[in-house]
Amino acid sequence: MAKKLFLLDALALIYRAYYALIRNPRITSKGRNTNAQFGFTNTLYDLINKEKPTHLAVCFDTHAPTERHTEFVEYKANRQEAPEDLLDSLDDIKKIIKGFNIPVVEVDGYEADDVIGTLAWQAADQGYEVYMVTPDKDYGQLLIHKNVFIYKPGYQGGDVEILDAQKVCDKWSIERVEQVVDILGLMGDAVDNIPGIPGVGEKTAAKLLKEYSTLENVIANADNIKGALGEKVRNGKESALLSKKLATIITDAPVQFHEEDYKIKEWNKVDLIEVFTELEFKTLGKRILGDEFNVFQSTTVAVQTEMFAATTEPKENGQKDLFGNDVPAKTPAKAAVAEPVESGFNADKNINNTPHEYILVDTDEKAKDLVQKLLKEKEICFDTETTNIDANDAELVGMSFSYKPFEAYYVPAPADQEKTKQLLEIFKPLFDSTETTWIGQNLKYDLLVLKWYGIELAGNIYDTMLAHYVIEPEGRRSMDLLSAQYLNYEPVHIEELIGKKGKAQGNMRDVEVEKIKDYAAEDADITLQLKYALQPGLKAKEVEKVFYEVENPLVKVLTDMEFEGVRIDEGFLKEYSRILESDASDAEQNVYAGAGVKFNLASPKQLGEVLFEKLKLDPKAKKTKTGQYATGEDVLLKLAQTNPIVDDILTFRELTKLKSTYVDALPLMINRKTGRVHTSYAQAVAVTGRLSSNNPNLQNIPIRTERGKEIRKAFIPRNSDHVLISADYSQIELRIVAAISGDPNMCEAFKQGIDIHTATAAKVYGVEPGEVTKEQRYKAKSVNFGIIYGQGAFGLADNLGISRTEAKEIIDNYKKEFIGITKYMDNTTNFAREHGYVQTLMGRKRWLRDINSSNFTVRGFAERNAINSPIQGTAADMIKLAMIKIHEAIKKEKLQSRMILQVHDELVFDVVKSELDIIQPLILENMKIALPLPNDVPVEAEVGVGDSWLAAH
DNA sequence: CTGCTCACG
DNA sequence: ACGTACGTGAGCAGC
Incomplete structure (x- = not known):
């Protein structure tokens, strides 16, 4: 097979793609223009797909000046600054190129066409068919070499055009491709600010060359050229010679064609998936990656994958965050590339190249031995295989354990549920051990499965899914993806055992044990290794506190709530x-x-x-x-x-x-x-740290309208001995704003226990609290909430149905009266700009890569996130801590009452009437003290009791 | 499968 | 000229 080398002129292709779609731009949901990325990817993929190159390289210009610039200062001096969108696209495009595993070639002091020209001729000498992928007509001159061609990609459905020497000559109406530089010298090139001979265009240049063959000969015969044209040529000969030189592509640049380097290689699919997801290339992503794009898309999380840049920079001395805590080493907000952190674990070893031992434990004797072995271990990775993704309706099919890398045990569970219970009895000492830390990916699921068999784990929880959540809250975190990203290993897909989702999906119970063993043991093995790989990230990002004190302990709380149901x-x-x-x-x-x-x-x-x-x-x-x-x-x-x-x-x-x-x-x-x-709480979905609820969502049950709130009458206590209690935080987000901003007026209002919206209205309208009208309070309330979200005058006006002038006036007054809040908004955005993230009181972080974007819309999004996330996230931290404390207290007091629902600032309990007196203060007190706020801002909570959720309010 | 609409905090 | 308030999940229509 012929060797086919394709050399891409990246910037020319990018410009072309960007402007081809300028009237019909592709904009992501976050407002980013992705024309360039899309066009480039399309071109690249189409040519790989259709032309089947054996060798490929992408060439870029560098910022270094070239000889052309030193020789002719005007060279390309007319170029306008490239649009911001286009510059922003370069990082993505380099990532995409990396994803396709194609080498990037750039040489300081030489433009891409020089590099391409040099490589093209070298390769052609070695017998390659060389295609230069570019929309630039100047490349025609390189077709002097007979194995070199121009490959002009089609845009917007246009056809690809492959140009050989004959076609180039036809285009320019010349006889030999050598004349391309002559024609360029004569006519110049407006795009590059090459002058040529003023007044000589394409047609005239071709005519002159037809007669005199070369530029030099045209000049030599200048005196023989009649009329105005002769005059122009005589005046412009130096300019023409210089122009020819500028237009001549260098073919002996200091770059060497090594065929090994440019060979087509395997794609780095994880990189591609990540960048395509971020750019929202849904159809294109699927076209390129097929079903694999779907596999990794399967979880709910949208759009962005955040960086996981291990920062090795030393910590800057004296850096404090908004809460006065030390901050981690500066993380670049921009140009963040996903790169797993160096782990203590040996990353060179992986499951592909390291022998592993996956052991089937299929007798009671072996099981007992295993238990004895595991009882000696402090940390055990655990995973269950079941018959159903809904843990509330699942039968155990097997369990896997691993305590050291590359070694794992699989214990099948009999279909006979009585026998499975007997098997679990063997493991009871292990499950009851308080010395064990259980490692797992989404352990809530496994805990819930076991809970249906009456089993609870007494030890601590270390959930790798949650580790990844606090390290990279916006990322996706399926096992497949984490394994690929952190362990460089693609595990066995569950589809290979039970088929794809849908009608055809089979049951784990029907898969032969050996197959499940390989899959299940591998899962435990991978998860254990993931723990080692994620551990340094927790430290580097300084998110250990929220991980160990909030997220891990919450797992058992949520398990119990989901088990309980309503x-x-x-x-x-x-x-x-x-x-x-x-x-x-x-x-x-x-x-x-x-x-x-x-x-x-x-x-x-x-x-x-x-x-x-x-x-x-x-x-x-x-x-x-x-x-x-x-x-x-x-x-x-x-x-x-x-x-x-x-x-x-x-x-x-x-x-x-x-x-x-x-x-x-x-x-x-x-x-x-x-x-x-039984709802299911998603603990690693909401980027701010909140929970979300699904199957069904019990966090959006109607309450605002009369006919809507009727539905809450259907949420009732367990039986007539029970009642429902609803306990909710009062104005928690505004209290948090007051506390972390330290605004004196707002802090004071909360300390005095004044209605916050009335207090706000009094300040904004300059009246006594007693004189505030209903309408003033209503408007102040809207401002208070708007502030939390970073709302502007336009939004407030729209919301209240008032003029923008009035809205602006209200906001200006507000900012003047609550100067501390104004400062908070400035400080938090500045902090984000400098460090690339914002954080909550518990150190939960959210990275804001767009905070320094020059795109107004994109940056605006990031700024509002910077303002809102610490507030919403701190509230989430607080109620999570309260849930952990209340759960503990209920256990300690051996109460029969149960926490059953969480709705962001509200907890619902199914309570035995006889326990009412003890549990109400228990709930309230724990909610209030869960996370003390700075500046002595008090936290208040209220309870209600009733025979339905509606009545409990 | 995507977009629109609407439920909640 | 741009687009304008954060965070979620679910049902339905229509491609």
């Missing part, structure tokens, strides 16, 4: 569903009657067309980014006056939402064994 009044919901059905249907009919057409009211697309095209309602709605009319609640409210059907539409929306999302959905989630609903 009782739902199914009958009540069935009845309520009928009412909603009937009322929604009435509203729907009203809409059709009022509009004069029948359509699908549940379709925003159809509704938009009816409202704005058929009924021509005003104000005409803005379009969404897909070109549809927006029909969200805010839009509809502005239309409410113009047509009575709008009210009915809103009613229909409200009722169908309640019905489908809650009233009809919740009964379907009732567990058959318990008759209760």
Whole structure:
């Protein structure tokens, strides 16, 4: 097979890609323009795919000046600064090139075309077919060598064009490719600011060369050229000669073609996945990586992967954070590249090249031996295999253990559940050991599985998923991905055992034991190794406190809450569903009657067309980014006056939402064994440190509207001896703002116990607290919340329906009266700009790579995150600590009551009536002292008791 | 599978 | 001229 070398002129391709899409830019959800990255990737992949090169390299210009610059100061002096978007793309593009495992060639003092020219000719001499990938026509001169071609990529569906010498000559209307430099010398090049001969363009240049063959000969015959043209040539001969020199591509640059280096190599798929995910290349990512892109996409987390840059820089002396703590060594906010930290663990060894021992433990005798062995170990990695991803409905299929790398044990569990219980009895001494630290990936799952068998682990928890969460809160952290990233090893995929998700997915129970053993033991082995690999990161990032004091201890708390579940009044919901059905249907009919057409009211697309095209309602709605009319609640409210059907539409929306999302959905989630609903808390999803809840989400049960809050009547105590308690923090986020900003006015208001929104209104409007009107309080409340999120005048105006002038006035007053808060906002953004992250009171960090972006929108996002994350995150730290303390206290007091739900600033308990007196103060006290705030800002919490969640409020 | 809409803090 | 308040999960329509 012929050897085919492709040399890419990176910057030329990037510029071309960027401007090709300029009128129809690709913008990510975070506002980044990704034209260049997209165009470049497309070109690169298409050529790899279609042309099957055997060798590849990408060439860049460097910043160093070239001889052309020293010889001719005007050279490229007309170039405008490249757009910021485009410059920002370079890091991504280099990452992509690295992902494709292609060498980058750049030589100081030489431009990419010189490098490419030199390499092309060398390779061609060695018998390669060489394709120079560029949109630049100047390369035509290099086609003097007969094995060299220009490969001009197509843009926006255009076709690729491969140019040989003949085609180049045809383009320029010349006879020999040698004449390309002559023609460039004559006509110049506006793009590079090469003058040529003023007044001589492409056509004239070709005509002259046809007659005189070379530039030099044209000049020699200048006197024979008649008329104005002759005059121009005579005046411009020096300029022309210089221009020719500038346009001549150097073919003896100091660079050597080594064929080994440029050979096509395996892609670094993890790098590609990471960068494609960040750039939101969904379709393209899938086209390039196929199903593997899906595998790594499978978790819920979006967009960004944060850096994991191990910083070896020395700690800067005297650096303090906003809370006066030492800060870790400066982490670059920009240009952060994922690079696993050097671990104490030997990274050169991996599962590919190191013999491993995975041992099947399939008799009671072997199991007993294993237990004895494990009892001597302090740290044991543990993993379960089960029949179901829902731990509440799963049977144990087997357990794996590992306490040293490359050695793991797999213990199959019999299908007969009684026998499995007997097997677990053998392990009881181990499970009961308080000396053991249990290492695992998402141990909550395994703990929950065991809990259904009546087993609890007495030891400590070390969850690698949570370690990664605090190190890199925005990253994705499936086992596959972590293993690839930190251990450089791609584990056996679960699909290889039980097939892909969906109908065809099989059951772990049906897989032969040997296969499960290899998979399961490997999982425990990998997880143990991950622990070693992640450990240095915890230290480097200074997130050990939040990891050991908050996240790990919370695992058992959440396990118990999920196990407990909550009782739902199914009958009540069935009845309520009928009412909603009937009322929604009435509203729907009203809409059709009022509009004069029948359509699908549940379709925003159809509704938009009816409202704005058929009924021509005003104000005409803005379009969404897909070109549809927006029909969200805010839009509809502005239309409410113009047509009575709008009210009915809103009613229909409200009722169908309640019905489908809650009233009809919740009964379907009732567990058959318990008759209760068991949500699942995601502990490593929300970037700020909050929990999230799913299957079902019990953190967004309606409360704001009358018909919505009815649903809370369906959340009821275990039985008639029980009641529900709801305990919630009062204004926790604002207290945190006051405390960490130290603003005297706001701190004082909380210390005095004055209603915070009234106090704010009094300051902003310059009146006594007693004189604050309802409206002033309402507006002040909106400002208070807006501040937490970094809202501006526009947002406040929109929110309150007031003018931007008034909004600005309110905000200006606010900033003046609460100067400490203004300072906090400045300080926290400055801190982020300098260090690349912000943090909570417990040292939970969030990295903000865009904080120094010059893109207004992108930077704005990061700045608002800088303001909000420490607040939201500190509140999350606080309630998590409270949960741990309350859980401990309930255990210690041997109470029958249970914590069952968490909703960010609220905890719900299923309480035995006889324990009410003891548990209420226990809850309140622990919530208040969980995380003391600076500046003596008091923390308040309130409890309510009732026969339903609604009544408990 | 994606985008829109809407439920919560 | 830009776009404008943070963090989530779920159901539905329509491609």
